Amino acid sequence: DSGVTQTPKHLITATGQRVTLRCSPRSGDLSVYWYQQSLDQGLQFLIQYYNGEERAKGNILERFSAQQFPDLHSELNLSSLELGDSALYFCASSVGTQPNTGELFFGEGSRLTVL
């Protein structure tokens, strides 16, 4: 158990809909990272938050947004869903702002299926 909690574990929805994925980081970790894992794209970095502020942005679509709340949990909002958004979405956390020693702790992921 990494200490990172993601909900829901599985989600099935229709095209055009909007979903919210939630992540609670490991106790004491201030950074939260979101990654998307799909068969054709591999593991893609989406966005990072540190202590409530956006720190880095990767290949995140404009239809997607995220935030980190004062209690440090984070939510990833996916809207106007398309079939290609079907993927496993991982949240990871770390103590500091930069994963220099590789100490990213991953949750078990939220599997999104768009029909």
Place this chain on the structure above:
Amino acid sequence: GEDVEQSLFLSVREGDSSVINCTYTDSSSTYLYWYKQEPGAGLQLLTYIFSNMDMKQDQRLTVLLNKKDKHLSLRIADTQTGDSAIYFCAETNDYKLSFGAGTTVTVRA
């Protein structure tokens, strides 16, 4: 991650050594990593190597780094069925880790 490349599949017999190879692009990466993903689970850090090292050994794991060729490898000695998983190579790139596509290792009896 288009910056990190790995072969996609590796099949190995139980008891043999596994070698997973990776090439990366960012020569300024301070650390390079190997993560393991078991079925239905998130990624877990296996080991990492500092960029000024050539080799790091940790029990059955040996990491070799060739900075000139930007080549990283992970050797698993005496591969066991529990080693069946997807192995990801990753490099630091600004504030994030960039991962390869992952190598699926299948251990056969």
